[in-house]
Amino acid sequence: MPFSKEFPHVRKTGKASFTISWIDDDPVLSDKYCSHTNTSSTSIETSKNCYGLVNLKFAYGNIGRECVLEMEMTATDNKLNLNKPLVSVVAIKDGVEKKMKFREGKWTVSWETPLPAKCERCDDWPMRTCEGVLFDIVIDFNRHSQQSTKSRSTQHLLNLCNNQESADVTFDFGNGTLLKGHSLVIASGSPVLAAMFKHNLKENAGKKVVEIAGVKSDVFAVLLRFLYTGEVDDFGNADAAEVMVAADKYAIDPLKEECASRMTQNLTVENATSYLVLAHLHNAAALQEATSEFIARNATFICSKEDWMMGVIKNYPELAFAIFQRLANF
Incomplete structure (x- = not known):
């Protein structure tokens, strides 16, 4: 899609709802694990007389496996709290619609992304090049009655x-x-x-x-x-x-699926091996993919542990082989 100088722009879609469209056209986006991290951000005023200022931030996270959109809203009227969890916020990227979750004063949402390439400048993980990402953010203040x-x-x-x-x-x-x-x-x-x-x-x-x-x-x-x-x-x-x-x-x-999602968010060097086996045994594909990627990126710490040597290599050699294949592609 060709970029327009009109982005970001906001349009009212109801009595108490509006949609923000934003194209992030920064050609280089990288994850926090690379020393040359770049994120993109923008601000837009939703209305001169109502609501307030919306700040948007976009970056790649979770070891490069997802893109993350963050949003903060600041009301022009101090009596109006735009960040109430009762407000409904939906983000749309590439036709995929997801609800944004309200945590610690910010609305956040993430989408899974393909594996990145190494950073050309520091040879670290991960580095991405893209032509641009288009977001539509739908904010609805009518959610109160629906939520009730x-x-x-x-x-x-x-x-x-x-x-x-x-x-x-x-x-x-x-x-x-x-x-x-x-x-x-x-x-x-x-x-x-x-x-x-x-x-x-x-x-x-x-x-x-x-x-x-x-x-x-x-x-x-x-x-x-x-x-x-x-x-x-x-x-x-x-x-x-x-x-x-x-x-x-x-x-x-x-x-x-909800449990697998929470386990993915809480992966550590200590639990990654057991989570990998559980994902394999119980056909949790998304968890197995995330765990495999996590282990591959932390192989130095995980693959020397006893639970990896005795639990995976001995009992599930096919899982170990898949991890080693990932390492060979790094």
């Missing part, structure tokens, strides 16, 4: 989840711990549990009981909450990796 409706619906389902008296099925973990639920709600989100309701139910004092093996009650509680609300704000005492394994076991794919 959604929140009420979610709260009703959460109340149902917590209502033990109306539950018609009990999950027994064999250690004295019992969790209760509503079979119709749970079956609608998990085909595996739906099948268990038909074939693995036991009657106990006139009540339906399903025995759960191999999953902790804390982990299963996260699954139940997600099946009712479609959200997982807090894992509580459960670990994201354990929840992902359980979500895969009971075919709750949206929860599995």
Whole structure:
């Protein structure tokens, strides 16, 4: 797309919503791990009489595997808080629409990108060259009423989840711990549990009981909450990796993807090897790709560890071979 001097520009799309279009045409964009890091930024006034100033920043991050767009809004009226989480902000890049998340005073969103090339100046990773990136950012201040409706619906389902008296099925973990639920709600989100309701139910004092093996009650509680609300704000005492394994076991794919996403964001030298194996065993493609890339870029620290030598090379040589192939391409 040819660049225009009219960018960035803003247009009002509703009574309380507007769209910002911005082309970042900096030819060189690089990740923070390269010593010659460049980012692009711009500012635009949304309205002379309302809303305020919007600051946009674009860069490559997460070891060069994603591009990140950040936005801050400053109100012209000090009484107006534009950064409330109730404001809806959607960013569109290359036809891919994503909601921007509000954290620490900033709205952020990221897209996965192809692997970069080395920096020609410092021979470090990573370096990218592009002709330009076009963003459309849609900001809607009408979300309050929409969010209120959604929140009420979610709260009703959460109340149902917590209502033990109306539950018609009990999950027994064999250690004295019992969790209760509503079979119709749970079956609608998990085909595996739906099948268990038909074939693995036991009657106990006139009540339906399903025995759960191999999953902790804390982990299963996260699954139940997600099946009712479609959200997982807090894992509580459960670990994201354990929840992902359980979500895969009971075919709750949206929860599995959410766990994999959180695990990707929390990759470290200590957990990368175990996350790689889990991703492989439970067919979490995005997590396996991110973990493989992380290990390849930190091979000096990870591939000398015992869990890599005994856990991966010995038991999963195909995974080790794939990592070594990546290293050969560096």
